[in-house]
Amino acid sequence: xxxxxxxxxxxxxxxxxxxxxxxxxxxxxxxxxxxxxxxxxxxxxxxxxxxxxxxxxxxxxxxxxxxxxxxxxxxxxxxxxxxxxxxxxxxxxxxxxxxxxxxxxxxxxxxxxxxxxxxxxxxxxxxxxxxxxxxxxxxxxxxxxxxxxxxxxxxxxxxxxxxxxxxxxxxxxxxxxxxxxxxxxxxxxxxxxxxxxxxxxxxxxxxxxxxxxxxxxxxxxxxxxxxxxxxxxxxxxxxxxxxxxxxxxxxxxxxxxxxxxxxxxxxxxxxxxxxxxxxxxxxxxxxxxxxxxxxxxxxxxxx
Numbered sequence: 001x002x003x004x005x006x007x008x009x010x011x012x013x014x015x016x017x018x019x020x021x022x023x024x025x026x027x028x029x030x031x032x033x034x035x036x037x038x039x040x041x042x043x044x045x046x047x048x049x050x051x052x053x054x055x056x057x058x059x060x061x062x063x064x065x066x067x068x069x070x071x072x073x074x075x076x077x078x079x080x081x082x083x084x085x086x087x088x089x090x091x092x093x094x095x096x097x098x099x100x101x102x103x104x105x106x107x108x109x110x111x112x113x114x115x116x117x118x119x120x121x122x123x124x125x126x127x128x129x130x131x132x133x134x135x136x137x138x139x140x141x142x143x144x145x146x147x148x149x150x151x152x153x154x155x156x157x158x159x160x161x162x163x164x165x166x167x168x169x170x171x172x173x174x175x176x177x178x179x180x181x182x183x184x185x186x187x188x189x190x191x192x193x194x195x196x197x198x199x200x201x202x203x204x205x206x207x208x209x210x211x212x213x214x215x216x217x218x219x220x221x222x223x224x225x226x227x228x229x230x231x232x233x234x235x236x237x238x239x240x241x242x243x244x245x246x247x248x249x250x251x252x253x254x255x256x257x258x259x260x261x262x263x264x265x266x267x268x269x270x271x272x273x274x275x276x277x278x279x280x281x282x283x284x285x286x287x288x289x290x291x292x293x294x295x296x297x298x299x300x301x302x303x
Contacts, residue, residue: 003028003152003183004049004067009058011044018044019055020207026185026200031178033198033215034187037299040204042187043080046154049185050077062152073102076150080157080187084129084137091125094144101148108147115143119169134161142170146177153177153184159193171197191292203295205302219288222297225261226287227270230254233279241265242273255279258287 004026011019019041026032036042047053049060051072062071085093091112098108116122119139129137138161146153155174159167174197178184186198194201195215202212211218226246229236232254238244242265248257261270271284 002026005061024202030199031184033194033201036204041207074151076145076153078145078155086130097144156187229257230282231279
């Protein structure tokens, strides 16, 4: 069982159906990607998990029992719409948010100082939020989301506004928090981050779940049995009933070919057939589709 289970959740706003019998199981100690185009229902589901919004029907379980307001204190939520008080000092604001999550002033100060040092922002403590750039403010809000060591983190577009260096810093922190036992829901449009970080995903489109499962499992499911072969020697010939050649680029005797394996032939069998020809194999790898391609394919099919 997962840390969070959403069972048959439905939510409407007037005549607008936001979630239509949505069920997802979010495993404990994993990074779960919540994907979908704008308006698909992701944020509504996140708000229901946080008990900001109540579903019309269905249930949300936390550790196998109905989620309560006390459980929300164990959640760290970074919304897509950032919310810092611009006129407050950074340190005062961070202390305020930490204490809202039940931390004592002493514990909050100690943990916040650690995070400020880790992010190299110790000198920002007495600055006002309005003095910070968007990316700097993002760092502060990320810290206020995680400082109380929540068992569940919900991060909605956490890389928005960051340059590549700081985006990588946040990725490393997310992986570190996972290694320390946190369960993380990651809502993002960045498919590279999904492949790099996520163990499992759910794709929501038009208010319902299109697909859910492990990232590697889904990528293989939507593969087309193609392989990339880099070789030297005479031009490779198709092998009837084994593989066809989709492309073969020759660069001064070094070939890069894409082969389509016939149904029933795995990569090991195909490689044995290739070695029977007069070639030297430099590399041979299965071509697994990117999550971005799968996302586009599934959403387009829905349309």
